[in-house]
Amino acid sequence: MKGNEALAEAAIRAGCRFFFGYPITPQTELAAYMAKRMPKENGVYLQAESEIAAINMVYGASAAGKRAMTSSSSPGISLKAEGISYMAGADLPGVIINVQRGGPGLGGIQPSQSDYFQATRATGHGDFHLIVLAPSTVQEMTDHAYIAFDLADEYRVPVMVLADGMLGQMMEPVVLPEPKTDAAEKPWAVTGHKGERPHNIANSLYLAPERLEETNVERYERYERIKAAEQRAEEYLVEDAEIVLVAFGASSRIARSAIDKAREKGIKAGLIRPITLWPFPVDAIEAAVPGAKAFLTVEMNMGQMVDDVRLAVNGRRPVEFFGRTGGIIPTPAETLAAIERVAASLEGGAR
Amino acid sequence: MSKVVFQRPHALTDTPFSYCPGCTHGIVHRLVAETLDELGIEGTTVGVAPVGCSVLAYEFFACDMVQAAHGRALAVATGLKRAMPENVVFAYQGDGDLASIGTAETVHAATRGEKITVIFINNAIYGMTGGQLAPTSLPQQVTQTSPYGRDVNEAGFPIRMVEMLSTLDGVALAQRVTVDSPKNVRAAKKAIKKAFEYQVEGVGYTIIEVVSTCPTNWGLSPADALQWLRDNMLPYYPLGVYRDVKAEGYANVAEAASARAQRLASGGDA
Ligand SMILES: Cc1ncc(C[n+]2csc(CCOP(=O)(O)OP(=O)(O)O)c2C)c(N)n1
Ligand code: SF4
Numbered sequence: 001m002k003g004n005e006a007l008a009e010a011a012i013r014a015g016c017r018f019f020f021g022y023p024i025t026p027q028t029e030l031a032a033y034m035a036k037r038m039p040k041e042n043g044v045y046l047q048a049e050s051e052i053a054a055i056n057m058v059y060g061a062s063a064a065g066k067r068a069m070t071s072s073s074s075p076g077i078s079l080k081a082e083g084i085s086y087m088a089g090a091d092l093p094g095v096i097i098n099v100q101r102g103g104p105g106l107g108g109i110q111p112s113q114s115d116y117f118q119a120t121r122a123t124g125h126g127d128f129h130l131i132v133l134a135p136s137t138v139q140e141m142t143d144h145a146y147i148a149f150d151l152a153d154e155y156r157v158p159v160m161v162l163a164d165g166m167l168g169q170m171m172e173p174v175v176l177p178e179p180k181t182d183a184a185e186k187p188w189a190v191t192g193h194k195g196e197r198p199h200n201i202a203n204s205l206y207l208a209p210e211r212l213e214e215t216n217v218e219r220y221e222r223y224e225r226i227k228a229a230e231q232r233a234e235e236y237l238v239e240d241a242e243i244v245l246v247a248f249g250a251s252s253r254i255a256r257s258a259i260d261k262a263r264e265k266g267i268k269a270g271l272i273r274p275i276t277l278w279p280f281p282v283d284a285i286e287a288a289v290p291g292a293k294a295f296l297t298v299e300m301n302m303g304q305m306v307d308d309v310r311l312a313v314n315g316r317r318p319v320e321f322f323g324r325t326g327g328i329i330p331t332p333a334e335t336l337a338a339i340e341r342v343a344a345s346l347e348g349g350a351r
Numbered sequence: 352m353s354k355v356v357f358q359r360p361h362a363l364t365d366t367p368f369s370y371c372p373g374c375t376h377g378i379v380h381r382l383v384a385e386t387l388d389e390l391g392i393e394g395t396t397v398g399v400a401p402v403g404c405s406v407l408a409y410e411f412f413a414c415d416m417v418q419a420a421h422g423r424a425l426a427v428a429t430g431l432k433r434a435m436p437e438n439v440v441f442a443y444q445g446d447g448d449l450a451s452i453g454t455a456e457t458v459h460a461a462t463r464g465e466k467i468t469v470i471f472i473n474n475a476i477y478g479m480t481g482g483q484l485a486p487t488s489l490p491q492q493v494t495q496t497s498p499y500g501r502d503v504n505e506a507g508f509p510i511r512m513v514e515m516l517s518t519l520d521g522v523a524l525a526q527r528v529t530v531d532s533p534k535n536v537r538a539a540k541k542a543i544k545k546a547f548e549y550q551v552e553g554v555g556y557t558i559i560e561v562v563s564t565c566p567t568n569w570g571l572s573p574a575d576a577l578q579w580l581r582d583n584m585l586p587y588y589p590l591g592v593y594r595d596v597k598a599e600g601y602a603n604v605a606e607a608a609s610a611r612a613q614r615l616a617s618g619g620d621a
Contacts, residue, residue, distance in 0.1 A: 018434060044433045049459035053426040056419065056456070060430020063417045064397070064438075068430065086420050190415035190431070192395040192438050199364075201409045203418040 003138045004029035004168040006176075007097055007161065008037065010145035011069055015182030016095070017043030018068035020057035022050055024076045025109045026165035027099035031071060051076040055083030055096070062092040063202040065189025067149050067182040071097035073165070074115050075106060077123075084158055085124025089204025091188075091219070093152030095145070096130070096160045099168040102327040110327025111165035113249060114301035119162050120278045120308070127216045129223055131159040131230065132277040134248040138172035140275075146177045151230065153184040155222055162277060164300065166250040166329060226279055233281035234273040235288075237263070241270025243342050244288050246309050247298040248274045251323075251330060255298040258335035267343050277305070285312035292317055294342050298335055299323040318345075360384035362393040366410045373573020375563040376405055376472060378530045379539070380412070383443070383470060386544045387414060390551065396439040397431050399424045401453075403445035404478040404565075422453025425460035428467045439550055441468040446487040447477045450510050454486075457516070461556045464521030464604045468546045469558040471512065474565040475584060482568030486510045489587055494568075509587065513560045517593035518621070520608035523555030525594040529562040529585065531577045538590075554597060555604030562588050 001009070008030045011019075019034040021027075031047070038045035044061075048054035054070045061068035072080060077098045087094055098119065102112040119132045131151050133144040141163060148159040190200045206212035236256060238244060243262075247255035252273040262269040272288060274281045285295075294317055297306040306321040313319050322338035324330040359365065362384035370376045387393040393414045400408035402421035409416035419427040424442040432440040449457050449471050460467065476494055477483040483496040487509050491500040501509075517525040524546050528539035539561060546557035562584050564576035571579055592598070601607040615621055 018430070020430065046429070046433065048426065049455050052423065053429075053456055053459065056423040056426035057430035057433070059419070059423075060399075060417065060427040060432075061434040062430070063427070064431050064434035066434040068434070082420055083423070090418070190397045190417055191435060192397060193415055194394040196394075199413055200415045201418070202416075203409055205406060205418055 001138060001171065001174050002029055002168070003141045003163065003170045004099065005033045006138050006142040006174050007071070007145045007163070008033040009176060010142040011095065011149070012037055012041055012043070013177050013179045014067065014146045014149040015180050016067040016069050016149060017041060017182065018058070018061040018066050019043070019045050020048050020054040020068070020070050022048050022054050022072065022076060024073045026101055026111070026168050027071050027073050027097065029168070030097065030099070051079035052083065055080040058094045059083055059087050059090070059092060062087065062094040063090070063190050065186035065191055069095040069097065071099065073099050073101050074103050074112070077115060077118065081124040084130065085126050085128065086204050087158045088124070088128035088130070089126060090202045091156040092158070092202060093149070093156055094158045095148045095152055096158060097145070098160060098162050100162065100164040102325065108327040109165065111250060111329060112300050112325065112327055113164055113251060114304070114325060115162065116277065116299070116301060116304035119160055120280070123160070128219065129157070129278050131155070131157055131226060133159065133161050134275060134277050135161065135163055135167060136249050136252045136273060138167070138170055139174050141167060142174050142176060155226055157222070162249070164250050230276055231279045231281040231283055232275035233284040234275060235284065236271040236273070238270035238272060238288055239291070240268055241288070241291065242268045242293040242346070243296060243339055244292040245269060245271045245296050245298055245339070246274065246285070246305065247271065248277060248305065251298045251300050254330055254332055254335055257332040258339060261332060261336045262339045267339060269339050274305070280308045280312065282312040285309060289313060289316055293346050295319040296338060296342050297321050298330060298338070300329060301325050360388045362387035362413050363411055364413045368411060369407055370404065371567045373564070373566045373576065374404070375474070375530050375561070378536060379470060379472060379561050379563070380408070382536070382540045382543050383441070384412065385540065386547050389544065390547055392439050392547070392551070395437070396441065397435070399428045399431070399440070399442040401442070401444040401448040402479070403448050405443055405445065405472065406479065408443050422448050422451070423456055424448065424453065425456040425465070425467070425469065429460055429463070429465050432465055432467050439547065441470060441547070443470045444472065445478065446471070446473045446475065446485045450486040450512050458519070461516050461558070462519045462521045464523070464555045466550050466553055467556060468550045470543065471558055471560040472563045473512070473560050473588065474563040476565050476568050478565045478568055482565070487512070489583055511588060513558060513593045516558060520611065521556050521604050522558070522594050523549050523596050523604050524557040526592045527560040527562065527588060527590050529580065529590060531580055549597070553603060562590070
């Protein structure tokens with residue numbers, strides 16, 4: 001199955017029946033798949049007039065208590081930023097897929113990871129976070145789209161699946177999850193009070209600063225629970241690694257093959273692959289610090305996640321960055337060269 | 352025994368309005384609430400509040416409410432209605448919200464024939480932010496951001512929204528009313544009620560534009576504001592029904608649209 005289609009099918013199997021989108025490459029197959037499947041599932045596929053409208057339709061369907069999603073690629077996510085901030089402010093769940101391409105501006109249509117900052121730092125204005133999942137295989141695209149709805153409902157936060165054009169276009173065999181129904185209890189939903197309860201309101205406006213602060217503090221307490229329970233990372237040969245690579249999504253696949261080659265050359269390299277980008281898996285980094293001599297992030301951007309690794313390492317070890325950007329995927333050979341440079345600098349007495 | 356002749360509609364909460372004295376937002380709220388009462392739909396209705404002076408409408412209407420980003424009310428309303436086709440969904444918006452920042456959402460919800468009701472408050476100004484030029488400000492109108500009067504060569508022309516929307520096939524009812532006199536208030540009420548009835552019957556998109564006042568930012572007393580509305584706004588924004596597919600003999604917008612398509616195909620008028 002193609003990555004983009006796997007995302008769509010898994011969302012339907014997670015009980016999502018409301019998809020609002022706007023065409024953009026390289027997420028095209030996802031929307032096309034939804035257009036074909038939704039009517040057969042008594043669901044709604046609606047091509048909105050813009051990404052702005054699409055995310056606000058998700059806001060409406062989510063406020064009604066339904067599992068709803070939208071998908072786009074980098075420039076479209078910028079347009080969704082406003083709506084995502086309002087969803088966070090109104091504590092509405094919802095799933096946003098970003099099949100990244102290179103930027104800034106119109107950029108290009110080739111794969112990229114240059115929306116890391118946007119996804120993890122400032123997807124819109126105000127104090128808030130999204131849960132951000134970073135799949136690295138088509139199977140994980142499936143799994144992430146499936147669990148994203150549960151996470152969103154459980155914590156009442158928007159969840160983003162941050163993929164890229166390479167994963168979106170990739171064909172791999174997948175095991176599809178069992179279909180489930182959208183059964184989460186949502187007593188807060190605006191479904192019409194039927195004279196049985198006080199009116200519900202979905203809202204992010206608090207004119208009294210004390211009230212606004214209170215809602216933000218409450219939300220950040222929820223974020224602390226998310227950080228404690230939902231950090232996810234995969235490790236590869238980290239146990240005895242002296243050089244610990246950190247890479248997510250498509251670039252983690254390249255990092256892995258570079259590590260195999262480095263090991264053949266006697267360099268003890270390993271990989272931490274963040275699966276959740278927010279919350280960032282600081283615990284995995286922390287656990288690796290004692291054994292590691294240096295960290296190296298491999299990214300398809302100009303160096304974004306490296307900031308999070310540096311924060312987690314907190315000056316105790318050198319943290320280097322290697323990346324290609326603009327839609328260029330780093331090769332295993334050039335990644336190996338980057339590992340060798342780090343190894344050489346360690347031998348040079350840097351320790 | 353005393354007889355109650357005037358009381359708060361059930362569909363309004365007891366939260367006091369935050370509107371300025373003499374502002375017509377309050378009257379229109381009441382008309383919408385009376386309609387929800389009379390049609391017995393408060394319990395199944397979800398309203399969408401805009402960004403503008405009526406941003407707090409979610410506190411005033413007793414039905415379930417959603418607050419939307421500036422201009423996005425009709426995208427939010429679309430999401431709500433698609434998720435709950437059996438419910439009644441209305442949006443309440445000012446002219447900046449509906450006819451400037453939200454124009455795309457307005458036009459596309461209309462052309463899709465979303466079965467929602469839009470209450471559009473045209474007061475020719477941005478009230479909440481302190482009286483700036485609106486897309487509906489009149490030629491020569493002095494506002495904070497058109498201090499020498501609206502120069503149509505610079506700022507363009509005011510938009511006649513219901514006329515524009517009435518050309519779209521998805522629109523079931525597009526009507527302009529005002530609330531400057533008891534007679535016009537009664538007519539406005541009738542139009543608003545009809546719009547909600549059309550929605551319940553699934554006829555199509557319905558919009559009622561209410562030519563309104565903003566005494567505060569017009570710098571006029573409430574009475575003078577009503578006179579200014581009669582003298583200046585009504586000539587530019589004539590009251591009337593601009594589209595009513597049922598009055599034209601169609602059951603819904605789909606029927607009206609295919610009849611129009613046939614007329615056009617055979618060389619007739621739209
Ligand atoms: C994205 C965004 N831009 C600007 C504003 C500031 N703003 C708040 S209300 C408003 C205009 C409201 O005018 P109108 O829709 O005519 O409603 P009124 O207040 O007159 O009832 C603006 C520009 C905002 N809240 N959000
Ligand atoms: S500023 Fe104008 S529109 Fe707003 S409440 Fe006051 S009179 Fe009404």
